[in-house]
Amino acid sequence: DAKTTQPTSMDCAEGRAANLPCNHSTISGNEYVYWYRQIHSQGPQYIIHGLKNNETNEMASLIITEDRKSSTLILPHATLRDTAVYYCIVRGGNDYKLSFGAGTTVTVRA
Amino acid sequence: DVKVTQSSRYLVKRTGEKVFLECVQDMDHENMFWYRQDPGLGLRLIYFSYDVKMKEKGDIPEGYSVSREKKERFSLILESASTNQTSMYLCASSRHRAGNTIYFGEGSWLTVV
Numbered sequence: 001d002a003k004t005t006q007p008t009s010m011d012c013a014e015g016r017a018a019n020l021p022c023n024h025s026t027i028s029g030n031e032y033v034y035w036y037r038q039i040h041s042q043g044p045q046y047i048i049h050g051l052k053n054n055e056t057n058e059m060a061s062l063i064i065t066e067d068r069k070s071s072t073l074i075l076p077h078a079t080l081r082d083t084a085v086y087y088c089i090v091r092g093g094n095d096y097k098l099s100f101g102a103g104t105t106v107t108v109r110a
Numbered sequence: 111d112v113k114v115t116q117s118s119r120y121l122v123k124r125t126g127e128k129v130f131l132e133c134v135q136d137m138d139h140e141n142m143f144w145y146r147q148d149p150g151l152g153l154r155l156i157y158f159s160y161d162v163k164m165k166e167k168g169d170i171p172e173g174y175s176v177s178r179e180k181k182e183r184f185s186l187i188l189e190s191a192s193t194n195q196t197s198m199y200l201c202a203s204s205r206h207r208a209g210n211t212i213y214f215g216e217g218s219w220l221t222v223v
Contacts, residue, residue: 034211043114043200043214044153096141096160096204097168098212100153 004088009105012082018075020104022088025069030093033064035073036100037084044087044100047073078108112137114215116201122221129188131218133201139213140206142184144168144176146197147217153200159184160206191222 005023012018024033034049048055048062050071055062061074075082087103117132135142144156145168155168157176165176173195177185184203188195201215 041217041219043116043217046211046213049211096158097143097155098153098202102152 004090004101006086006088006101006104008102009107012075012078012106012108014080014108014110015077018078018082018106018108020073020075020086020088020106021070022073023070024088024090027068027090028092031090032093033062033068033071034089034091034098035060035062036087036089036098037082037106038087038103039081039084047086078106080108080110082106083108112139112203112213114201114203114213116199116215116218118218119216120219120221122223123188123191125192125222127188127191127222129191129220129222131186131188131199131201131220133184133186133215134182135184135201135203135213136182137203137213138181139203140181141204141210141212142178143202143204143212144174144184144186145200145202146170147200148197156186156199188220191220193222196220196222 035047036044038044050062064071085103087100113136115134142159145153154170159165159178175187199218202212204210204212
């Protein structure tokens, strides 16, 4: 799996957009970018994934650069319940397992 | 929505006890997984099953076994629990094709005393 680099932590104001960056400069052509989050003491929650195009769902948007070497997860209106560790993962089409790095600890403040 | 349900959220067991962790998924997924998650060590795969009665060892299978008698159910068994198996255990599932999204359960916190 290609490795990813994320900031260790970031703060966000409630109601504002949270932009979470991720670098994956060694990503290869058939590898997807996945985002999960883990709220304290709970299992990881799938957020979104993409290959080349930007993606949006009810939770977030994923912006992938044209060269695919980095991406940004956008939480459009952060709430206190979005406080969690966010993991950016690069995963190949033939991979059946996941490995998480350290992730970004996001704290949403009122 | 995909639902992966783990039978117990919190368990306390004694050293040497046999421990069963149960997991059920409701999305007809072929693949099911058991991971453990420990601070500083991240997520580690214990066992993986791609079909009923089929299993493959993950990265840390020692001290564990699994059972998959029905497609929706995947059990993790600690034959003789030890204190170094105190951890958070995560069940997950996905569709058969590798690369499909993996969905996790809420986790089971096991303490072995």
